[in-house]
Amino acid sequence: MSEAAKPTVLFVCVHNAGRSQMAAAWLAHLAGDRVDVRSAGSAPADAVNPVAVTAMAEVGIDISAKTPKVLSVEAVRTSDVVITMGCGDTCPVFPGKRYLDWKLEDPAGQNLDAVRPIRDEIGQRVQVLLDELLPRA
Template identity: 75%
Template sequence: MADKPSVLFVCVHNAGRSQMAAAWLTHLAGHRVEVRSAGSDPGANVNPAAVQAMAEVGIDISAEVPKMLTVDAVKESDVCITMGCGDTCPVFPGKRYLDWTLDDPAGRSVEDVRPIRDEIERRVRGLLDDLDVPA
């Protein structure tokens, strides 16, 4: 792993879980970690309930746009964290892969997205500990 670790968060639409995870990691680690997110079938925009839930904790993801997962994004990342995208993420030797089983916020109210947001924060803090990067 490079001096500055690189993390890629992947979910199907890159509209909820992966966007929240990328935002948490950016918020907590700043420029000490390179952060990417992508989707195997990107949505048109970020889930409004995810945007609202993150705004409640002072993190603005309203300008984010879902991005297509590319082989290069995986190649350039030290850690690839999947969130319900199944086998669509390419696998390369020497990369660290984690699969976070999380509820999909698609179609849910902000009340239902808050626990997902909070669980993602908990996991991102654990990831930072694993990467030996202070929050």
């Protein structure tokens, strides 16, 4: 990653319907156009988890129009940081990339009260990541 280039962050989970969507939305919300944000899943669902949509709406972030995307080798190859959330060995690994594995509870099948703490933990982790990627002057 060059000094002038924006960092690119890829969030990956199995279905790209909950955790990775929330993480990507948090980073886009907090970083604005200073970071290129992507998300994908190793086995994408048909739609984003509606409970995740509701949980994010509570903090003023709209992910209702997002759609799960399939993970591609190219997406990993062209990202600076790859953050996995339970996709296991299905994520391709390339030398020179920064990989983080965030152990987070899966919001699939959970109610809103169970998804809120997952949303909040993701938001906190994304803020720490952003502070590492773009140190405040």
